[in-house]
Amino acid sequence: MEFLGVLFMVLLGSSIKAYGAICQVSWREITKINIQGPCIGIVVPNAFELNPLLQSSSFVPHNKFPYFDFAGRHFRIGKLEKKKVIVVMSGLSMLNAGLATQLLFSLFNVEGVLHYGIAGNANSNFQIGDVTIPQYWAHTGLWHWQRFGDSLEDEESGDFSREFGYLKFSNYNNYTKHSKSVENQNVLNKVWYQPEEIYPVDGTPEVEQLAFWVPVDKTYFEIARKGKNVELGSCVNKTCLPRKPIVVRVKKGVSANVFVDNKAYRDFLNSKFDVTPTDMESAAVALVCLQHKKPFIAIRALSDLAGGGSSLTNEVSTFLTLASQNAFDVLVKFISLL
Numbered sequence: 001m002e003f004l005g006v007l008f009m010v011l012l013g014s015s016i017k018a019y020g021a022i023c024q025v026s027w028r029e030i031t032k033i034n035i036q037g038p039c040i041g042i043v044v045p046n047a048f049e050l051n052p053l054l055q056s057s058s059f060v061p062h063n064k065f066p067y068f069d070f071a072g073r074h075f076r077i078g079k080l081e082k083k084k085v086i087v088v089m090s091g092l093s094m095l096n097a098g099l100a101t102q103l104l105f106s107l108f109n110v111e112g113v114l115h116y117g118i119a120g121n122a123n124s125n126f127q128i129g130d131v132t133i134p135q136y137w138a139h140t141g142l143w144h145w146q147r148f149g150d151s152l153e154d155e156e157s158g159d160f161s162r163e164f165g166y167l168k169f170s171n172y173n174n175y176t177k178h179s180k181s182v183e184n185q186n187v188l189n190k191v192w193y194q195p196e197e198i199y200p201v202d203g204t205p206e207v208e209q210l211a212f213w214v215p216v217d218k219t220y221f222e223i224a225r226k227g228k229n230v231e232l233g234s235c236v237n238k239t240c241l242p243r244k245p246i247v248v249r250v251k252k253g254v255s256a257n258v259f260v261d262n263k264a265y266r267d268f269l270n271s272k273f274d275v276t277p278t279d280m281e282s283a284a285v286a287l288v289c290l291q292h293k294k295p296f297i298a299i300r301a302l303s304d305l306a307g308g309g310s311s312l313t314n315e316v317s318t319f320l321t322l323a324s325q326n327a328f329d330v331l332v333k334f335i336s337l338l
Helices: 002-019 024-035 047-054 094-107 218-227 263-273 282-292 316-336
Strands: 039-044 059-061 067-070 073-080 083-089 110-121 131-139 143-145 166-168 190-193 196-198 209-211 247-255 275-279 296-304
Touching (some): 024 067, 039 047, 047 083, 083 094, 131 282, 131 316, 196 282, 218 296, 282 296
Parallel strands (some): 039 083, 039 110, 247 275
Antiparallel strands (some): 059 073, 067 073
């Protein structure tokens, strides 16, 4: 019986080595990277936002381990402004951003996460090309959709909250002279914004905490104050912006699996939540960092007006490259100050 027990343990160990998610050779590579000390993780949504980094002389790949591929992700290893970094392109959406950030923490010795890219602008005080650095991020795509006929006075439904308010669709009915404005007659009723359930690494397993507005790291946010003098681009070919773009710390940004190109919803987000940038990834990165208790900040350059501009054009097609470069230039300045 003892022999069978030993044999089982040997077979089990062999099975883990043979069929584990990461082979021993890869683990040895990761270990060598991690032994060299903690790195700064950089999460980038898409290839056009990654290109300025890859084309920059400020980024120097590791001479022995320039990359590590795992689970559909290409982790670039090197130095940016002489700081050790691991760069990963997440892909579009909250899901991809969250997965990429989690893999960073699971595989590597990461001391903090910097996230940069482009965003829609929901704040008329700023213009395309400006680079915004919000103090708080929220996921505004987690909804409780209220049934038609229920009112504000009806009780909350199960675990869902009414703390953060709602979007009432009847407020946006497009009435004509031949129709009547009747309160509460829009069958879409309301959607209530919900906090996320998070499970911090230092918490009790399976006991959630709620998070809606996720703050960036206080030290990072203070450092970001020093980046306001970065020289930013203002022209694409012969098309130039009304003024030179600026770097500005703002109060709030929001993310959801929604590309906002609608003026009414853009204005709602700004009036309801005091939002400036709106994107599809930053809040996911923030939430994963919050769960891991790691410092985080997001740098987002405004590439379009989120539906607030002319109906004849989508500004992002014109200013995407410029905004991506501006966001990266601010990232370089930020990381040089760490």
